[in-house]
Amino acid sequence: MLRVADLSLSYGQVPVLEGASLDIDDGQFVSLVGPSGSGKSSLLRAVMGLQKPLAGSVTTELAKRDIGILFQDDALLPWRTARENVALGLGFHGSNRRRAADHADSWLTQLGLSGLGDRYPRQLSGGQRKRVALAQVLALKPRLLLMDEPFASLDAIVRARVTQDLVDLAERERIGVLLVTHDLEEAISLSDVVYLLSQGPRARMSQRYDIPLSRPRKLIATRSDPRFAPLLERLWDDLSREVDRGAAEAA
Amino acid sequence: MERRKYVWLRQFIAFAIIIGLWEAAGRAKLLNPLYAPSPSRIVGALIDLFAGGTIWPHLEATFGAALGGLALGIVVGTVLGIAAALAPFLAELLEPVMIMLNAVPRVVLAPLFVIWLGIGIASKVALSFVLVAVLIFFTVFTGILQVDRRLIERITTLGGGRTALLRHVYLPSIVAWIMGNLKVAVGFAFTGAVVGEFVAASRGLGYLLSFAQSTYNSALMLALVLLIMVFVLVIFALAGRLERHLLRWR
Structure with missing residues (x-):
């Protein structure tokens, strides 16, 4: 569905990522973890076409509208209601206003925001705004969803609920996901594959972990699976080594 | 809310005192009407403007x-x-x-x-x-x-x-x-x-x-x-x- 091959990126004059490769198959949930500054977000932006690569390629058979992205900030238009925000993308792709509004309402309902369509973003809680942003992207029926720690700012319970809703949807609709996260437990409990980036600058893809946990996933239950702890320990050790190596190189 | 109401009242009283003092000074001929006409003269001029259309x-x-x-x-x-x-x-x-x-x-x-x-x-x-x-x-x-x-x-x-x-x-x-x-x-x-x-x-x-x-x-x-x-x-x-x-x- 998506292939990133030997991708190199820079942030201004600073080389961030060098020769990174990854694959995402149809309906696969892939997480990208790594130390801060390893270029995880830049990779996501390059996949979306928001950042030009220095070298390498991003290839996909998907059309642009089949790829959705959720940033850390919900970036909702403050002057549009929740319904209008969700309907926005539908309007860009030819839906008339009435149909887009109906469709937006149905997505708001699916994500537990029934009756909140007329509210402006400032009138919504952080969790509700994230759900609106999610509905905005999902309303376009993407086949691949890119997510840059979209729920990081939420409190634990709201975050767990929104994330579980997302996993249920992704499994049901067979949506591929590429998630950037700092949370190793989240990465393992959600993903089919986890990629570890090395310490930047010039970060590389240092490890790939196949997660053998079955689907459908229940996030809390998954963490008590006997295979979970060893995976977390291995990922933690590898990430710690990367961070230590980066610190040693910096010194 | 109460406090806000009192602010408005204090402002009004201060304004009224200043206008009152100004008017009193004008009537006591302490101010030259050529340079500083009293408030009543100013209001009179305003009424004249509207009354005559x-x-x-x-x-x-x-x-x-x-x-x-x-x-x-x-x-x-x-x-x-x-x-x-x-x-x-x-x-x-x-x-x-x-x-x-x-x-x-x-x-x-x-x-x-x-x-x-x-x-x-x-x-x-x-x-x-x-x-x-x-x-x-x-x-x-x-x-x-x-x-x-x-x-x-x-x-x-x-x-x-x-x-x-x-x-x-x-x-x-x-x-x-x-x-x-x-x-x-x-x-x-x-x-x-x-x-x-x-x-x-x-x-x-x-x-x-x-x-x-x-x-x-x-x-x-x-x-x-x-x-x-x-x-x-x-x-x-x-x-x-x-x-x-x-x-x-x-």
């Missing part, structure tokens, strides 16, 4: 010039601001001109406009327009350059193009910035109209001010100042309502 053509002239200049200034300033922000080559041409116009106290252009456009309403509209258009140009131009990049990326990633960006990001942002500066723009528009009339006119509040000055009629001058103040405050209140309606999402 002479004020209406002057109000019409000033309001026509100010509101015409305001509307034209907002439209032209917005269009030029958008064009300069979205087309760098236009910004290269427009920005220095606007900076130069902003650098001079623009009311000094009033005599020039009278020479070019005559003593009729056109020269007053032109002065109000220049005052407002430069303000709105910089408001819109710098506003668009500082627009939230995340909103632009959001629209782009949802599949929107330049038209969508203009409609969903730039225009609502522009409305917010203009609303934030509307009261200043209203003040500028009236300044332009009144100064223009003061320089050369046959009608308008500025013309009446000039007449009152040449006849040493301080009561009429202060009555006119009061009148302008009241009308501008009314327009401020209307602008405030419009702002609350258009920016209800805040």
Whole structure:
């Protein structure tokens, strides 16, 4: 569905990522973890076409509208209601206003925001705004969803609920996901594959972990699976080594 | 809430005391009415203006010039601001001109406009327009350059193009910035109209001010100042309502 091959990126004059490769198959949930500054977000932006690569390629058979992205900030238009925000993308792709509004309402309902369509973003809680942003992207029926720690700012319970809703949807609709996260437990409990980036600058893809946990996933239950702890320990050790190596190189 | 009510009451009492002292000083002949007429004389001059009906053509002239200049200034300033922000080559041409116009106290252009456009309403509209258009140009131009990049990326990633960006990001942002500066723009528009009339006119509040000055009629001058103040405050209140309606999402 998506292939990133030997991708190199820079942030201004600073080389961030060098020769990174990854694959995402149809309906696969892939997480990208790594130390801060390893270029995880830049990779996501390059996949979306928001950042030009220095070298390498991003290839996909998907059309642009089949790829959705959720940033850390919900970036909702403050002057549009929740319904209008969700309907926005539908309007860009030819839906008339009435149909887009109906469709937006149905997505708001699916994500537990029934009756909140007329509210402006400032009138919504952080969790509700994230759900609106999610509905905005999902309303376009993407086949691949890119997510840059979209729920990081939420409190634990709201975050767990929104994330579980997302996993249920992704499994049901067979949506591929590429998630950037700092949370190793989240990465393992959600993903089919986890990629570890090395310490930047010039970060590389240092490890790939196949997660053998079955689907459908229940996030809390998954963490008590006997295979979970060893995976977390291995990922933690590898990430710690990367961070230590980066610190040693910096010194 | 109670506290706020008392603030209003204290302000009213202080104002009443000052007016009372002023009136008392006038009646006790402590103030020369030629320079500082008492409040009752000023109110008398105001009543005379309305009672004789002479004020209406002057109000019409000033309001026509100010509101015409305001509307034209907002439209032209917005269009030029958008064009300069979205087309760098236009910004290269427009920005220095606007900076130069902003650098001079623009009311000094009033005599020039009278020479070019005559003593009729056109020269007053032109002065109000220049005052407002430069303000709105910089408001819109710098506003668009500082627009939230995340909103632009959001629209782009949802599949929107330049038209969508203009409609969903730039225009609502522009409305917010203009609303934030509307009261200043209203003040500028009236300044332009009144100064223009003061320089050369046959009608308008500025013309009446000039007449009152040449006849040493301080009561009429202060009555006119009061009148302008009241009308501008009314327009401020209307602008405030419009702002609350258009920016209800805040």
